[in-house]
Amino acid sequence: MSLQSRDTVCFRLVGSVRPAASPLWMSHATKPFALDAVSWTAIRMSRACASYEHSCVSVPRLSRLRGLRCCWLSPTRTASRRFSPLIDRNRGSIDAARNAQQRRVSIRLDVSAVVWQDPLGNARCFSGKVAHLEASQHAWLPTDATAWPPSSTSLSSRFSPGAFVDKVTAPGAMDTRVAAIDHLSPDHQRLFIEFGVGTRQSPEFECVHHAFEARARTQPDAIAAEHLGATITYSQLDRFGNRLAAKLRGMGVKPGVRVCLLVQRSIPMVVAIVAILKAGGAYVPLDGSIVTKSTLDHVVHDSGSLLVLALREYQHRVQDIPVLTLDDYADGHGTGDFIKPGDLSSPSDSAYIIYTSGTTGKPKGVDVTHRNVTNLVCLAPGNVGMGPGRRVSQLMNIAFDMAAWEILGSLCNGSTLCIRGKSSKEWRAVMKTVDIVIATPSMMVPHNPADYPNIKTVATAGEPLPPALPDAWVDKSGLSRWTTGCGPTEVTIVNTIQPQVKGSDMSIGRPTPNNNVYILDENLRAVPIGEVGVMFAGGRCVSRGYINLPEKTQERYKLDPFMNDGSRSYMFDTGDLGRWRSDGTLEHLGRVDDQVKVKGFRVELDGVAAAMETCPSVKVAVALLVDSELWGFVTPSNVDVNAVLEATAKVQPYYAVPSRFVVLADLPRTGNDKTDKKALRRLALEKIEDEKAIIVDEKENSPPVSLPTLFKDSPAAEPVVTKPAPVYNGIPLQGDMYLQRNASDDPSKSDQSASVSSTEISPSSLEKGNAWDGYQEDALPEKTQGxxxxxxxxxxxxxxxxxxxxxxxxxxxxxxxxxxxxxxxxxxxxxxxxxxxxxxxxxxxxxxxxxxxxxxxxxxxxxxxxxxxxxxxxxxxxxxxxxxxxxxxxxxxxxxxxxxxxxxxxxxxxxxxxxxxxxxxxxxxxxxxxxxxxxxxxxxxxxxxxxxxxxxxxxxxxxxxxxxxxxxxxxVGQSLGHALVKSPPFWLVAVMTGSLILPWLRLRKVPVRAEVLSNHAVRLYFDYVTPKAGSFTRISESPLMEWHSFATVPEPGKTGYSLVVSRAGDWTSKQIAEPPKELWVRGIPTFGVLRVVPVFRRIVLVATGSGIGPCTPCILEQRIPIRLLWTSPNVRQTFGDKLVDSILEKAPDAVIYDTRAHGKPDMVKLTYRLVKEFDAEAVCIISNQKLTQKVVYGMMSRGIPAFGAIWDS
Structure with a gap:
């Protein structure tokens, strides 16, 4: 063996002893046996390796053992290897030490299972005074102890036991130098290990369902889950899970088998998860209400699922694979017993497969094991305070890995899982009853902390955390209720956690127990402490890899050179940039792929976003490089862009300050509730294209609209405020701002570098981009008949x-x-x-x-x-x-x-x-x-x-x-009255007349509250009745002469309704110009074509202009998933922000096409595209007669059910 100066060799503790009372021993806050073991190890290492000067030895913290860290080699692991002579020569020393302590020392046969208990920051360096001990003080110490060379008294290098555990016990390990850190200084080597290695602890359970079953035994009557008033206890969940697990086992589910789970948030969803795990399988979760057909087909095929376990309402979406109806097994009814099948699971078996969003291609399946999960949710801080009596919200999409944190964490810790409903009202109602919320930061932005004093912990991950957000979430004592974590799906949700986050001092925390974080360069060598590198995750958090992607797995999952213990431990390349702070916490600096070059300088986009967020009025910010320009997107809509510029310039150099800004009410969201950066990029590209079009139009002296003046070619031009053309709207915006700076300006030197102009940035385009992009090139399928x-x-x-x-x-x-x-x-x-x-x-x-x-x-x-x-x-x-x-x-x-x-x-x-x-x-x-x-x-x-x-x-x-x-x-002789009573026509006419009179018996004049939306529309509010969605009513100023029918717009949870009157003639024009205070109504609200919406599972709703009125209640009601296509000129100017915002709050992926900016679309092609993208069952349209008939025919003739008014009255 050849060890060079400053090499590090590490040992594992295999036994423990009780404290002694000797003043010498107590001076080191240690134990005599441990002290002697250090002496023995150091001496023997110095004998075996003459040039080895820095021997680092360690023990975990036990009782009062705090300062000294030492360990010795396990004879059972090293007897047949090159270091065995050293063990053999000193086996007597070990026995003597054990006898002197009058306590047996336990030798672990499986040293890889040793649990390290000492938090790294709690230890002090041992000064190496053992070198000066006299042999007489320790009669049983090896007699050559005093021969230790004085030059080797630098035994003070501190060692943490996790990073190089059993390096010497691996085959050939003593011949392999740990070169990845040998270039660091001793202090940085020590900190690399101290900071990067999480504490070593053993979770109580290593299989998810074992933890749940233990809770079911100890608290059978506790509520395991609740959803919209329905509840299920732990004992019920255990029994129902057993029955379904037995059915699954009978169908072939066992360890290594995957089951696709097609559900939505519900108690049956929880039953299914428990059952699949009990049967030994791994669940592959998909939200049946939003997953597209292409994704569903890919996931089922790619995962190799044996079957699909689906709610009845989603069964029809599955083809060519067995489907088991979950509804039949999710309660106490149905057939089958409640006996659990034999337990075949082990900690290394798969628990679930999460498919990533697939924004860069097809979704990738990540294989996560039971051990991965329990290591997070069964230990603090990963359990975020979950336990019996605690209530945990279930807000996340089940296909997102953070949903596993909510669901499995709650069940493993005996908490109550509180599942939210579909509406924002139901969402908030759940949040008002829970103790723990797990969410992405942007999900928490709309919520006022004052409304939720019940919440004890908010745990977030998945995207950068704006500094202003956690500062608002403090309890009465001033302590932060916010916990943040970081980690991609591949390292089991999060592998670092920082409790009690403060906005002024944010980090992503430290490694969670049994996990490691390494900051490495491109050559996989450790970077000095405090320098930026790529974060690699090691330890128990590392999942098994990608499904059916061996090349991708090999690219991202690499053998861990710091844990080469013979078990082929892996570390995962997270692609995140980070650095260690002096307090041992991690600072997240964005993604490797977020590093861009601006003016020749390397810029971290997340760093730019963080700089923008230092402006107090900014809630969330995103930075993107688009066409060589740095763009900043900030919320909310009332942000002063000059203040953002000033704040950013204080933190970033001039080249890292965005030259263009967009101010939005909200940022677009992906299906996993993360910021949709692709949508923001599309928005920026739309702006650029619009500007190019303006230049062309100006050359032709026929500008169609007024857009921002560009200053690139005239830096000295005065800022001009202009109003750009609307694009199209889709998420709530008010007073959105668009800003462009001269690229050559340095904001730190000048405050006259920006021009600001208002715009109607298309928020729906932010959500999904231009849904119509390229639709004209789409090929419509052939009609189904001649x-x-x-x-x-x-x-x-x-x-x-x-x-x-x-x-x-x-x-x-x-x-x-x-x-x-x-x-x-x-x-x-x-x-x-x-x-x-x-x-x-x-x-x-x-x-x-x-x-x-x-x-x-x-x-x-x-x-x-x-x-x-x-x-x-x-x-x-x-x-x-x-x-x-x-x-x-x-x-x-x-x-x-x-x-x-x-x-x-x-x-x-x-x-x-x-x-x-x-x-x-x-x-x-x-x-x-x-x-x-x-x-x-x-x-x-x-x-x-x-x-x-x-x-x-x-x-x-x-x-x-x-x-x-x-x-x-x-x-003859029969009276007229008697003849009439016997006459059928008399009674038919009587009933007929009664039906005509009945609506007029309900004739009344009712008060009206008017809200003028624009010179084109007025919204009238009534409170005399609350109709159902899909109905219309009749109103009049002269009930004997004319009546006008309008769709009612009831709002969920509110009394009364409203209707939108748009300019379409003399009468409607009068209502807009002179809003009424009273109007006549008769009869009852009557159903129309949109009453049929709930008949279908998913629909595309098409509206043109004021046709949005009848569509609005269906959208607000949210009974089924709806994709809205609304074509109209200037929707916000015409119909007002309130109406538009209420629609977009419920339908954030709405496609709102501004016909004034883009011209009239081909409605058949555009509708067909949305039908296929949304996997809709049907189309409903509210428009004029000609367009309605065209779209209905265009869909029906291609086999798509379509419904619209038929103008028969």
Whole structure:
């Protein structure tokens, strides 16, 4: 063996002794045996390695053993290796020391299992005074102890036991120098080990389900999870998990087998996780409500899942692989026993597979073991205070690894998992009841700490932490409630944690127990303490690698040269930049791929963002390099960009200060609730393209819009405030700012370098980018049927016309049948006329319409799609109305002829009856003529007036006709009253009249609160009733003359509703110019086409202009996932920030297309793209008649269910 000066060899403690009382021993705060072991080890090392000057020896902290750190080699591990002669020669010394202490020293056979207990910062250096001990003080010390060379008294180098554990016990280890740190000074070597090695502790459990089962035994009646009022105890969860685990085992689930979990936040989700782990498998979590079909297919195939365990509502999304319905096993019902299958799991088995977001390609599956998980959640500080009696929120997407921190951490520690609902109201309600919240920093930005005094700990990770955020979260005693951590998915959620974070002194903390952090250069050599390098993670946190990606695994997972103990330990290249601070905590400095060159200087983008966040008014900041320019994105919307410039310039050199700024109300989010930097980059590129277009337009002297003036070619130009063209909006923004600096300006030298102008930055483009980019090049699939067949099916014979045809053909068949049999008298024909008019009028009655909608929309979402798409066309029941009305008119013509004939031939029909009949016929002909679609569309006000006034008149005359005709045909001696009671037409007309009168009985004048949104729209608020989403109401200033229908906009949790009136004629213009204080209403809110939205699992909702009104309640209600496409010019100017913000709060991925900036889109292509991206089942559209028909036909003809108004009234 050849060891050079300053080499380090490390040993592991294999036994412990009790403290002694000798003053000499106590002067070192140690034990006599440990003191002698140091002497022996140092001497023998100096004998074996003549040039070895710095022997570093260590023991863990035991009892009062604080200052001295020493250890000796395990004979059982070294007997057959080159160092064994040293052990053999001194085995007697070990025995003598053990006997002198009168206590047996335990020799561990598996030294790799030794648990190191000493926090690194608690130890003091041992000064090496052992070199001056006299042999007489230790009769059993080796007699050559005094021969220790005086030059080797520098035994003071402190050693931490974790980083090079058992280096000498590995095969050939004594022949291998630890070259990765030998270039560091002794002090930096010591700090490299002290700072980088976490404490060594043993978690109580090494398998996740073992920890849960222990909690179920000790606290069976404690609540394990709760969701929207439903709860499940630990004993119930254990039993249900056992039953499902037995089913899974029977299907082949065991260690090494993976099960795809397709769920959403719910108690069944928790049951499924427990069951899969009990069966020995690993779960692969996906959120069924948002995962795209392409991702689902990739994950199922790539993970090699044996089966998919899915909620019933997501079963239809899985193909070509067995699916087990989770709902059948998530409660006490169903079949099967509750006996746990045999436990086959070991700590090294997979617990779950998390697929990363895949922003740079296809998602990568990370294989995480039980030992990885329990090492975090079963030890402090990774358990973040979880324990019995504590309540833990479950906010994260289950496909995000931080969800495992919430779920598995809570179950392993006996806490109650509080699962949030879908709405922000339900989200906040959960947060008001919990003790511990785990989230990303940006998820916590909207929340006021004062609203949540109950929260004891907020643990965040996943993205940089703005300094201002943790300072607001302090308890009454002034202690921070904020804990932050850092670590990618590959190192099991987090591998460093910093409790009680202060914004003024932020770090990502220290390595968690049994884990290591190394700061290395590009050659995998340790950098000096305080210098920047790449963070590598080692220890128990390191996962097993990527699924089916051996090259990628080899690239990122490397053998750990500091833990070469024969077990092939690995360290993971996190790609994060960091450095050690003097207090032993880590400072995170962004990503390696966030290092950019600006003006030839290397710049850390996260460092620039952190500098912007030093401005007190900035909540969150992001820096990006786009087209060689440094861009800054900051929130909230009221930030003073000059203040941001000034704050950034104080921290960063001039070249690292952004030259362009965008101020937003909120930053876009990814599906994992991280900042969407790709969306921000797209936004910047959009701005650049807009500016290029302006330059071209200026050359042509025809600028279409006013945009910021660019100063690159004229540095001396005065700042000019201009208003750029709106892009399109998608997340709440108010007063967004756009700023550009002269690239040559140094903000530290000049405060006149910026121009600021307001803009309507497209927040929805921030969320997902320009959803329409390149859509014109998309190839629409072929229509599913030939031209003639699809036109017959979807246009000529629409469901409305088919219903019309059924009624009309049925009537005509009866008509022909009666004629063939010689005809019928006026009495029988009158009954048929009245019956048809009865049906026609009832099909326009509010209560009847609502009954139809409620019945057909009650179909469960588990019903096959072909059934649901038929039920959803319930809004076509107008075909029954028109079919009955036209049939009634035909029968009335027949009746008129028969009555006239009877009158002329001396039959029972009287002249009065015939006269009234002709008047009725004339009125009905007038009604039908004005109801003809072309006339109705061109003269809609006249249509409504004639329908109402002529209809009332005709109804009154029908009463007269029924009485006269009954009198004409009554039997001799029978009174008229008795004849009427026995007459079916009398009762039909009575019910018919009642249905007409009923809405007018609810006629009333109600107060209105108006909010003028713009010169194009006004929002009216009512509080007399709270309707359901998808309904409309009628309002009027002159109830006898005109009524106007508008969609109601109820808001969840609030009483009343609102409606949006946009400029579309004289009446609407008047409401905008002179907002009313009172209006007439009648009847009840009646359902329309959007009542069918909940029938489907996922839909694309299309609105143009004020069509957003009917869509808004469906979006706010959040009953199902909805992707909104809204095309309109200047939505914020037209409809106001309040309405737009409320929509975007619930639909942050909305696509809002500004037609004034981009022109009219191809709605069929754009809608089809969104349908495929969103994996939607159907499309609903609210627009004008022409566009509605075009989009509905374009979707239906390609096999996609589509629904829109049919203008039948």
């Amino acid at each position: 031209k003639y067949m699809r036109n017959l099916r979807h246009q000529i014979f629409s469901l409305y016309r088919r219903l019309f045809g059924v009624i009309f053909i049925t009537n005509m068949a009866i008509f022909i049948f009666i004629l063939a049999r010689g005809g019928a008298n006026a009495k029988h024909l009158g009954l048929i006329v009245v019956a048809n008019l009865f049906c026609a009028i009832l099909m326009r009655q509010d209560y009847v319409i609502n009954a139809f909608f409620n019945t057909f929309c009650a179909v469960p979402r588990s019903t096959p799609l072909w059934i649901r798409r038929i039920c959803a066309r319930v809004y076509s029941i107008g075909g029954l109305h028109s079919g009955s009305a036209i049939s009634g008119l035909v029968w009335l013509i027949y009746f008129t002829g028969q009555a006239t004939k009877e009158m002329l031939t001396g039959g029972p029909t009287s002249v009065a009856t015939v006269v009234i009949t002709y008047w009725i016929l004339l009125l009905l002909l007038g009604i039908v003529a004005h109801a003809y679609p072309t006339v109705r569309r061109l003269k809609h006000d006249r249509f409504e007036a004639t329908h109402r006034l002529l209809g009332w008149s005709a109804t009154a005359l029908v009463w007269v006709q029924v009485v006269l005709l009954t009198n004409d045909y009554r039997q």
